[in-house]
Amino acid sequence: MKRLGLVGGISWVSSIDYYRYINEGVNSELGGLNFADCLMYSINFGAVQERGWGHALPLLLDACQRLQAGGAEGIVLCANTAHFHAEAIRAEVPLPLIHIVDATVTEVHRQGLKTVGVLGTKFVMESDLYGKGFRDTGIKALVPDRQESRDRIQETLKEELGKGIFRDETKAFYLEEMVALRERGAEGIVLGCTEIPLFIEQDDFDHPVFDTLKIHAQAAVRFALTGKA
Numbered sequence: 001m002k003r004l005g006l007v008g009g010i011s012w013v014s015s016i017d018y019y020r021y022i023n024e025g026v027n028s029e030l031g032g033l034n035f036a037d038c039l040m041y042s043i044n045f046g047a048v049q050e051r052g053w054g055h056a057l058p059l060l061l062d063a064c065q066r067l068q069a070g071g072a073e074g075i076v077l078c079a080n081t082a083h084f085h086a087e088a089i090r091a092e093v094p095l096p097l098i099h100i101v102d103a104t105v106t107e108v109h110r111q112g113l114k115t116v117g118v119l120g121t122k123f124v125m126e127s128d129l130y131g132k133g134f135r136d137t138g139i140k141a142l143v144p145d146r147q148e149s150r151d152r153i154q155e156t157l158k159e160e161l162g163k164g165i166f167r168d169e170t171k172a173f174y175l176e177e178m179v180a181l182r183e184r185g186a187e188g189i190v191l192g193c194t195e196i197p198l199f200i201e202q203d204d205f206d207h208p209v210f211d212t213l214k215i216h217a218q219a220a221v222r223f224a225l226t227g228k229a
Contacts, residue, residue: 002225004038004039004223005076014079025218039070041067057085075095078194080100100219101130105133121157141190166198191209
């Protein structure tokens, strides 16, 4: 089994589910008392927020290098937005990096969808992080078209979900945005922030919902068991 290096703390509330899903996935495949061989380095998310994601690379690189020094054989960045720095990390850390966008695009493509909506941080929604990956497989990616909607999603991720605070009115707002994306042609919704699946799940919506945390964790399990990123 390959040893996984998890960069957690972005935020800690979703890092818990990464640890759980990966261990459950390994046990489901191997049975008995077999669980994941893994390390987790949990960074101080406040330092990322203080510097801004554009300046987060040194913190993420430090975490990855510490995991490499501890014997990790593959890197899992436990957050969508952290993948803005994936290529820079790959250039500095000679370990396979299991990419959340690659795993998610593969799953959407497997299900045959042609248009999806993406919810996530402003950095995810207003960048080409998911757009390029989907375009390369002939899939169109939509995000909320109103700036105020994207701003409110960002605020709730920062001030509520990232702190483990889940409000009914916030969930209702997210579901309204998902309906708006569906009305614009989205055949499914990608939950492109690992905190969103903590309070939105498939039973809440009548079109496919893609939990990027769970998809990413499953990809990490495959790497751990097969060595293929």
